[in-house]
Amino acid sequence: MSRIADMLDAVEAEGRGAFVGYLPLGYPDLRTSIEAAVTLAENGADILELGPPYSDPVMDGAIIQEATHTALANGFRLRDLFPAVKEITERTGVPVLVMTYWNPVVQYGVDRYADDLAAAGGAGLITPDITPDAAAEWIAASERTGLDRVFLAAPTSTDERLDLIVRASTGFVYTVSTMGITGERAQLDAAARTLVARLRDHGCEHACVGIGISNADQVAGVLDYADGAIVGTALVRALRDGGLDGLAATARGLAAGTSA
Known part of the structure; x- marks a missing residue:
């Protein structure tokens, strides 16, 4: 059983794709980050992706790095993660994935x-x-607890690597749209479409595309060939600049792209 796959199937049955929204926990403070996650779920996100701040976020762009550094400076600790997830899931019913180094x-x-x-x-x-071949302990723990494990695939991944990723992943494969760190881009790399097609050839049932998606048109474009569109930086920017109201408006705008 996979709660994430079930959600993606339910969304597909509605004739649309999924909007996966990312926010860093603890930004700008723990209480506001919990309210932000609830706001995101109430304004169109089908799946929440929450990132506990980490001191060396090598994959994150400038806006998310700024947010995670603020969260750490304001006292977020890993022990805060689990009570936050519990409150968010109880208040929204939207499945929560934790994006963690x-x-x-x-x-x-x-x-x-x-x-x-x-x-x-x-x-x-x-x-x-971490790659599937180095994740035996996590794979065993996830199978024991029923948690989904989402690994990343990149345009540079070999066919052998894609086969391993597809076999090891549950829920979906996180399909990196372009090489580089997270952030908004004017145009998504066309390599994402090719990569999703390659993943399908290896038996991937669910592929969600992330990195660089920042508006409803890009969400709609990605959902032309993928099961979900993952948005992070645009949401963090909206929260930073407009608070919860700004986040809600941006989320609604992005969610409109899921049925375009």
């Missing part, structure tokens, strides 16, 4: 992390900096 999971303890996330109602992990 691997070192905090190891430091916390892989089995302990999986148990605490499952107990909090979380749906699984997106792990950008």
Whole structure:
């Protein structure tokens, strides 16, 4: 069973694609970040992707790095993750994936992390900096707890690597739209479409595309060939510049692209 795959199937049955929204936990403070996640869910996000701040966010662009540094400076600690996820899932019913670098999971303890996330109602992990062949402990823990494990595929991935990623992932494969760090881009790399097609050839049932998506037209374009569009930087910018009201308006605008 996969709560994420079930959600993607339900969205498809409605004749549209999924809007996956990312926000960093603890930004600008823990309480506001919880309210922001609830706001996102109430304004069109089908799946929430929440990122505990990390001191060395190598994949994140400037806006998300700024937000995570603020969250850490304001006192966010990993122990805050699980109560936050619990409150968000109880208030929204929207499945929550945690986007985390691997070192905090190891430091916390892989089995302990999986148990605490499952107990909090979380749906699984997106792990950008660990590959399936190095993730045996996490794969075992996720199978034991029923959590989804979302690995990343990039345009540079070999066919052998894509086959491994598809077999190891549950929920969906996080399809990196373009090489580089997160951030808004005027035009998405056409390599994303090719990559999703390659993933389908390897038996991938669900592929969601992220990095660089920032408006409803881009959401609609991605959903022409993928199951979900992942948006992060545009939402963090909206929260930073417009608070919860600005975030709600941006989320509604992006969600409009799911049925375009």
